[in-house]
Amino acid sequence: MKRSLEKGEMVLKKVSQRALMWFKSDLRVTDNPALRNASLYGEVIALYIISPQEWKSHDVAPIKVDFILRNLKKLRESLNELNIPLVVKQINHVKETPNLILNHCKEWNINAVFINKEYEVDESKRDLKVQKTLEENGFLFDITHDQCVVPPGRVLTKDGKPYSVFTPFKKAWIKILLAENSLIQVIPLPEPNIDQSLIIHQEKNEIPEKVEGFDISKKYDADYVRGLWAAGKEAAHKKLEQFSKFKILDYKKNRDAPALDGTSVISPFLAIGALGIRECLNEALIANKGLLDSGNEGAVTWISELCWREFYRHVLFHYPRVCMYQPFKLETKNIKWRDDPEGFEKWCKGETGYPIVDAGMRQLNKTGWMHNRSRMIAAMFLTKDLLIDWRKGEKYFMENLIDGDFASNNGGWQWSASTGTDSQPYFRVFNPLLQSQKNDPDGVFIKKWVPELKGLNKKQIHCPKDCLGASEFKKLNYPLPLVDHDMARKRAIDAFKNLKTDEEPKSAY
Numbered sequence: 216m217k218r219s220l221e222k223g224e225m226v227l228k229k230v231s232q233r234a235l236m237w238f239k240s241d242l243r244v245t246d247n248p249a250l251r252n253a254s255l256y257g258e259v260i261a262l263y264i265i266s267p268q269e270w271k272s273h274d275v276a277p278i279k280v281d282f283i284l285r286n287l288k289k290l291r292e293s294l295n296e297l298n299i300p301l302v303v304k305q306i307n308h309v310k311e312t313p314n315l316i317l318n319h320c321k322e323w324n325i326n327a328v329f330i331n332k333e334y335e336v337d338e339s340k341r342d343l344k345v346q347k348t349l350e351e352n353g354f355l356f357d358i359t360h361d362q363c364v365v366p367p368g369r370v371l372t373k374d375g376k377p378y379s380v381f382t383p384f385k386k387a388w389i390k391i392l393l394a395e396n397s398l399i400q401v402i403p404l405p406e407p408n409i410d411q412s413l414i415i416h417q418e419k420n421e422i423p424e425k426v427e428g429f430d431i432s433k434k435y436d437a438d439y440v441r442g443l444w445a446a447g448k449e450a451a452h453k454k455l456e457q458f459s460k461f462k463i464l465d466y467k468k469n470r471d472a473p474a475l476d477g478t479s480v481i482s483p484f485l486a487i488g489a490l491g492i493r494e495c496l497n498e499a500l501i502a503n504k505g506l507l508d509s510g511n512e513g514a515v516t517w518i519s520e521l522c523w524r525e526f527y528r529h530v531l532f533h534y535p536r537v538c539m540y541q542p543f544k545l546e547t548k549n550i551k552w553r554d555d556p557e558g559f560e561k562w563c564k565g566e567t568g569y570p571i572v573d574a575g576m577r578q579l580n581k582t583g584w585m586h587n588r589s590r591m592i593a594a595m596f597l598t599k600d601l602l603i604d605w606r607k608g609e610k611y612f613m614e615n616l617i618d619g620d621f622a623s624n625n626g627g628w629q630w631s632a633s634t635g636t637d638s639q640p641y642f643r644v645f646n647p648l649l650q651s652q653k654n655d656p657d658g659v660f661i662k663k664w665v666p667e668l669k670g671l672n673k674k675q676i677h678c679p680k681d682c683l684g685a686s687e688f689k690k691l692n693y694p695l696p697l698v699d700h701d702m703a704r705k706r707a708i709d710a711f712k713n714l715k716t717d718e719e720p721k722s723a724y
């Protein structure tokens with residue numbers, strides 16, 4: 216197909232034409248450009264492919280797979296209200312994808328296949344192969360931008376180069392949005408199928424309760440985590456609306472305190488596409504009286520976070536090496552990371568002896584989610600205090616996060632490890648004690664996730680080893696600090712100093 220249908224373009228739906236909507240990380244009916252386009256083209260059959268080998272190779276967390284399966288059931292209900300069937304198939308290997316789709320196109324008399332674009336390297340290659348196979352066999356293939364408000368490739372410097380630093384990227388992003396209001400508009404709902412009999416295609420097609428290799432009951436209390444993470448359109452929109460109604464205006468004030476429920480917690484929905492990014496931005500604009508970059512500072516800060524998400528997607532689009540285990544800053548390739556399996560295991564378990572680090576890691580291990588401030592503290596601790604390779608932490612996060620998202624996770628890890636897009640001219644090392652005192656002053660968050668420290672006062676809670684006598688500390692049954700922060704900080708600075716860089720790294724908190 217030469218071009219995508221423009222938003223809002225009037226096309227007479229042709230009942231004689233059939234479209235296949237291939238769902239991937241866009242599990243929603245609302246604000247879904249490919250689904251809308253498919254429905255304008257003809258009668259739609261929807262397909263989702265369960266691909267365990269591909270998921271394993273990308274470290275997709277069992278808790279995320281469980282969330283996907285539960286959302287698929289809800290998605291099927293929403294699609295069925297539009298007379299659109301959703302067929303779920305499973306393959307053994309990603310290389311089977313083109314033929315599976317081709318065979319279904321033939322079997323179901325499909326004329327055109329519609330997808331929303333995924334930007335990661337493996338996903339792009341997979342989709343290119345599907346496109347080639349389909350086009351060689353005479354089918355149309357239509358790819359639409361969806362995941363970002365401003366499509367990757369559009370936010371460029373005056374010289375036509377991509378931005379590698381967030382603040383100027385954001386400025387340019389806002390400028391584009393102010394000039395092109397249509398980018399912000401939520402995509403209209405798909406047209407319903409006229410032919411109600413198409414639903415027959417999903418008969419006897421069960422959406423599985425679980426997928427082998429991704430069993431959540433091994434690690435979690437399944438009822439507890441499913442209760443935490445309700446699936447579906449209603450749950451997603453409720454979360455977004457509650458946030459914009461009650462919390463967004465105070466977001467700037469509350470966002471860094473992991474003990475407060477001050478952020479939206481919509482990331483699990485965004486990661487699987489159960490919420491559209493334009494829906495989120497519009498919700499913020501409503502709360503901020505239509506303003507993008509002025510007005511209430513809470514709303515403006517939240518819009519900025521949506522822009523961070525967008526920035527990291529643009530980064531991987533322009534610098535695909537970040538998808539291939541490479542650092543964004545090439546000179547940091549030569550860092551001598553420490554080999555410390557024991558330290559890594561303690562970090563994973565939340566047994567570092569630094570309460571603020573352990574609280575975050577235990578929250579992750581118990582719920583599949585972690586507050587942004589805790590992610591930064593935990594990532595900084597692994598890469599700076601333990602000097603362990605950021606790729607190990609990145610993988611552990613992906614394997615455990617319900618909102619695991621390659622671009623944001625890679626971006627967050629590389630930022631924390633100082634191998635990424637951090638614009639600071641100095642070498643950033645968080646002091647876990649200061650972070651703890653500042654962001655969890657009363658120790659409420661720590662007490663929730665590290666219950667052995669429950670009885671400590673708000674001075675002791677941040678550094679029990681230094682604030683208690685030896686016998687009192689022993690009674691807590693809490694681990695000794697894995698490293699001395701001051702020593703570790705110097706060690707990290709040295710490791711970065713010896714690299715061939717233009718600038719000598721300086722340290723700051």
Ligand SMILES: Cc1cc2nc3c(=O)[nH]c(=O)nc-3n(C[C@H](O)[C@H](O)[C@H](O)COP(=O)(O)OP(=O)(O)OC[C@H]3O[C@@H](n4cnc5c(N)ncnc54)[C@H](O)[C@@H]3O)c2cc1C
Pocket residue numbers: 470478479480481482483485486520521523524525527585586587588590591594612616618619620621623624625626627628631
């Ligand atoms: C080491 C590290 C790893 C991370 N891994 C992931 C990940 O796998 N998946 C993921 O969605 N986010 C990741 N983040 C970003 C951020 O921590 C989460 O998006 C955020 O905590 C989700 O909570 P929320 O929905 O309440 O966010 P809110 O504060 O309400 O923000 C709204 C949305 O904006 C986006 N957003 C917010 N902060 C960031 C950020 N720093 N970078 C990119 N997008 C952001 C998210 O989509 C988020 O849902 C990571 C950050 C770090 C430092």
